[in-house]
Amino acid sequence: xxxxxxxxxxxxxxxxxxxxxxxxxxxxxxxxxxxxxxxxxxxxxxxxxxxxxxxxxxxxxxxxxxxxxxxxxxxxxxxxxxxxxxxxxxxxxxxxxxxxxxxxxxxxxxxxxxxxxxxxxxxxxxxxxxxxxxxxxxxxxxxxxxxxxxxxxxxxxxxxxxxxxxxxxxxxxxxxxxxxxxxxxxxxxxxxxxxxxxxxxxxxxxxxxxxxxxxxxxxxxxxxxxxxxxxxxxxxxxxxx
Amino acid sequence: xxxxxxxxxxxxxxxxxxxxxxxxxxxxxxxxxxxxxxxxxxxxxxxxxxxxxxxxxxxxxxxxxxxxxxxxxxxxxxxxxxxxxxxxxxxxxxxxxxxxxxxxxxxxxxxxxxxxxxxxxxxxxxxxxxxxxxxxxxxxxxxxxxxxxxxxxxxxxxxxxxxxxxxxxxxxxxxxxxxxxxxxxxxxxxxxxxxxxxxxxxxxxxxxxxxxxxx
Ligand SMILES: Nc1ncnc2c1ncn2[C@@H]1O[C@H](COP(=O)(O)OP(=O)(O)OP(=O)(O)O)[C@@H](O)[C@H]1O
Ligand SMILES: [Mg+2]
Numbered sequence: 001x002x003x004x005x006x007x008x009x010x011x012x013x014x015x016x017x018x019x020x021x022x023x024x025x026x027x028x029x030x031x032x033x034x035x036x037x038x039x040x041x042x043x044x045x046x047x048x049x050x051x052x053x054x055x056x057x058x059x060x061x062x063x064x065x066x067x068x069x070x071x072x073x074x075x076x077x078x079x080x081x082x083x084x085x086x087x088x089x090x091x092x093x094x095x096x097x098x099x100x101x102x103x104x105x106x107x108x109x110x111x112x113x114x115x116x117x118x119x120x121x122x123x124x125x126x127x128x129x130x131x132x133x134x135x136x137x138x139x140x141x142x143x144x145x146x147x148x149x150x151x152x153x154x155x156x157x158x159x160x161x162x163x164x165x166x167x168x169x170x171x172x173x174x175x176x177x178x179x180x181x182x183x184x185x186x187x188x189x190x191x192x193x194x195x196x197x198x199x200x201x202x203x204x205x206x207x208x209x210x211x212x213x214x215x216x217x218x219x220x221x222x223x224x225x226x227x228x229x230x231x232x233x234x235x236x237x238x239x240x241x
Numbered sequence: 242x243x244x245x246x247x248x249x250x251x252x253x254x255x256x257x258x259x260x261x262x263x264x265x266x267x268x269x270x271x272x273x274x275x276x277x278x279x280x281x282x283x284x285x286x287x288x289x290x291x292x293x294x295x296x297x298x299x300x301x302x303x304x305x306x307x308x309x310x311x312x313x314x315x316x317x318x319x320x321x322x323x324x325x326x327x328x329x330x331x332x333x334x335x336x337x338x339x340x341x342x343x344x345x346x347x348x349x350x351x352x353x354x355x356x357x358x359x360x361x362x363x364x365x366x367x368x369x370x371x372x373x374x375x376x377x378x379x380x381x382x383x384x385x386x387x388x389x390x391x392x393x394x395x396x397x398x399x400x401x402x403x404x405x406x407x408x409x410x411x412x413x414x415x416x417x418x419x420x421x422x423x424x425x426x427x428x429x430x431x432x433x434x435x436x437x438x439x440x441x442x443x444x445x446x447x448x449x450x451x452x453x454x455x456x
Contacts, residue, residue, distance in 0.1 A: 052356055071365060079362040089353050092375055102361040147361065 001064065003028040003155050003187035004049060009058035011044055018044050020211040021058070026204070031181055031188045033202035033219070035195060037239065041211045042191040043086060046159050049189070050083040062155060079106065081155035086163065088144035090132025095124060095143050098132040102151045111150070118146040122176050138169030145173060149180055156180065158190040162197065170194075174201055195235060199223055207231040245406070250434055253411040256324055256398065257391035260331035264391075265384050268336045272343025272383070273373050277351055287344065293337035301333045302397030309401065322403040327411070330397035335387040342386060346379025347372060381450045385443055392439055412438075 004026040011019040018041045026032045034042055048055045049062070054069035061067070065077050091098050099118050103111035119125050122142035127135065135143055141161060149156065158177070162170040178201055181188050192198055198205050199219060206216035207228070215228045226232040233239045275286060307313050309321040320326045354375045358368040373380070395413035402409035404418060412435045419428035 050360065052359065071359070075362070075364055078359070083360045085356070085360075087353075089357055091354070091357070091371070105358070105361060105363040105367045151362065
């Protein structure tokens with residue numbers, strides 16, 4: 001079964017068509033990467049997939065249930081998935097409290113152990129009592145990861161989760177994503193500019209350009225023998241914008 | 242003389258404090274609501290609110306005076322020249338300020354925090370609570386500015402209070418009186434008390450705010 005299924009997703013801002021009838025299917029348990037140049041519509045697509053904004057047309061089905069784009073109605077489904085945005089923000093409270101937030105809103109009272117494990121997973125135990133807003137960029141991303149996974153979502157959607165980070169933090173976060181997927185059998189969809197990252201962690205990769213998915217395939221195939229000329233020039237770093 | 246001074250000072254604190262409290266309990270929820278909601282005419286509401294920041298206290302006092310005077314629609318309540326009338330007048334002046342400042346405090350934090358809360362599984366009540374919680378520093382500032390306006394204001398309380406000794410005389414109206422009678426030094430001393438009250442209040446609120454920033 002596919003964990004994420006999008007059919008004919010279109011979205012315009014003003015008279016600018018950002019997504020053009022996108023079809024996307026992510027198998028359960030897959031680690032799926034979307035690569036593509038800036039402005040291709042990647043973030044817009046992810047936001048639609050996790051119900052932050054409705055598409056102009058098309059349907060999104062997550063774990064077999066169709067998104068209604070009505071906030072209250074989608075709540076149970078949204079609680080089974082998670083999204084880390086390109087610019088995550090911390091609430092003005094401690095790291096520990098930030099990570100406990102999803103448990104609090106679900107009425108889970110004794111989640112201390114879950115919080116502990118989530119923090120440990122990204123190496124943040126030492127900073128647990130610091131304020132979320134004082135974290136460095138890498139620490140903030142790791143905190144966001146802990147907060148997004150503390151409640152064990154079945155679907156994890158990531159938008160550039162290692163952008164602007166140093167190799168140490170990149171490695172740490174990649175390991176966290178890979179092991180989370182393995183341990184929980186979760187489905188991961190990630191958008192990345194970093195082609196090496198897609199190569200390193202993704203089983204499936206899709207190339208997106210100007211609001212369409214040009215092609216998708218096993219990661220190795222996308223990089224070694226792309227079917228479309230544009231994919232080839234993008235992965236070889238020849239695409240000039 | 243001394244008990245008079247104490248009386249005037251306490252009444253100032255009581256009137257302006259109550260007005261700020263009353264105004265805040267109306268304006269904070271309203272400001273949060275307006276700040277979080279997207280609706281047609283939001284810009285208009287914002288403009289009107291900002292315009293009311295500068296609403297002349299004497300005019301507010303005059304309007305209330307007309308309403309509360311014996312021949313006015315609320316004349317039967319017999320509130321004119323009472324501290325209650327003064328509280329009402331200052332409440333009118335403080336409400337727009339607290340609404341406006343709360344609105345902008347909430348609007349600036351709103352989008353990012355709303356989305357983060359939603360993503361993490363909050364329902365709409367929880368989301369609103371989170372956004373307001375994150376805006377708390379700005380909301381506290383709104384209350385501080387509101388109290389400052391109430392405390393410093395003289396025109397409205399003069400009109401609807403009448404500056405009656407032992408009854409409706411507050412620091413600002415006492416200063417007017419003393420100045421008229423040529424007691425400049427006493428007037429200045431009253432002014433110093435007024436400033437001290439403001440300072441103590443701001444200091445306490447600031448501490449509360451810093452605590453809010455840290456926890
Ligand atoms: N709310 C909006 N209003 C108007 N235009 C928007 C809005 N959101 C996105 N866009 C536009 O849609 C296009 C696609 O944006 P999107 O953020 O999806 O790109 P992206 O592929 O994620 O790019 P990047 O890799 O730089 O993050 C951009 O040109 C952007 O300016
Ligand atoms: Mg993006």
